[in-house]
Amino acid sequence: MKQQNTNSKERIILAADQLFYVRGYSQTSFSDIAEETGIPRGNFYYYFKTKDEILSAVLEHRQSLIEGLLEACENSSSEPRDQLFYMVDVLVREEDSIIKYGCPLGTLSSELSKTSLTMQQHVKSIFETLRQWIEKKLSSAGFSDRSHSLSMEMLSRLQGTTVLANVYQDVDFLRRSALQHKQWLSELLKNH
Amino acid sequence: MKQQNTNSKERIILAADQLFYVRGYSQTSFSDIAEETGIPRGNFYYYFKTKDEILSAVLEHRQSLIEGLLEACENSSSEPRDQLFYMVDVLVREEDSIIKYGCPLGTLSSELSKTSLTMQQHVKSIFETLRQWIEKKLSSAGFSDRSHSLSMEMLSRLQGTTVLANVYQDVDFLRRSALQHKQWLSELLKNH
DNA sequence: GTCTATAGCTCGATAGAC
């Protein structure tokens, strides 16, 4: 009934989450995670049968991180408009890592779409969580018909910004894009 | 003085270019390229000292492909507006591979920014070739002051579209986005 | 539950015959 192992399992997931982001999934080895956590390689197989199972656990963790972000957006204001602004500003709050490694979801999806469509589907469902929240906020701001395509457009702009900021390693572009994104949202919501 | 080897070297580059796109750079092995070309593994080292040298050659090849695309854009019309449209429509002309593997430049940049900043700089310079051409076309359409930031915005939109189309494996979204992109360009150029 | 040792495989890279 004792669950000290939960600690080790959680530490593996957290280290893997960071390493998969920084180095990519395929370029992260068990040795890397072992070095980061101090837990021996062979021990991992007590918690996970395969490397893919670690990836699954990491994806569940990222899903919960996204849900945490959405909650923070909800708590940032009572106005849907400002909640969406808070979402856009995650670009600036995470600017350092985005410049260096891109979007944690976008770059992982890119990698997995080339190697494991099954796992890529899991990333897609995290995107869906994000998109549905955006759609809900746009709906409550009066966009009942266009809310779906607008939510896709908003995600698309966010992804485009992270890719180019990463390509050009340009934090000023990232900040200007976030500002421009909020101006676009303002214009959009002004008419409702 | 005989150069039959040029044939083999070129075949290696072409196969590597395709495999680096479809599987990713790190996930493509010499064996994969050997299987694709019929050229034995060990033979590669006559033409390239390291795997990174193959990547360099592939990047030079992609640079020339981009220059070919720009030439096709130039030849598609005498109007800068329609030349830009032709550029946007590459999304639709390449829709199948974009849905499956994303943008050949964007996904490669994502991967390399995590593993080899040196090689990523090479990808960045290819993006620059693209961006400068767009900037030139916007300038000749009257945007002398905003042409730089608008060229970044156009690249950003293109990248965002490819990422989301790949995440959602959605060709309809890709086509709608291309249309929307051209409408945005039309609105922009209407005022000049 | 935790750890070491290692199997079995594939990788990039090398050596050398022809």
Added chain:
DNA sequence: GTCTATCGAGCTATAGAC
């Protein structure tokens, strides 16, 4: 220039002692 054979390192995964 073209090919085969192989090295040494690193990988995921397994076996089994404690």
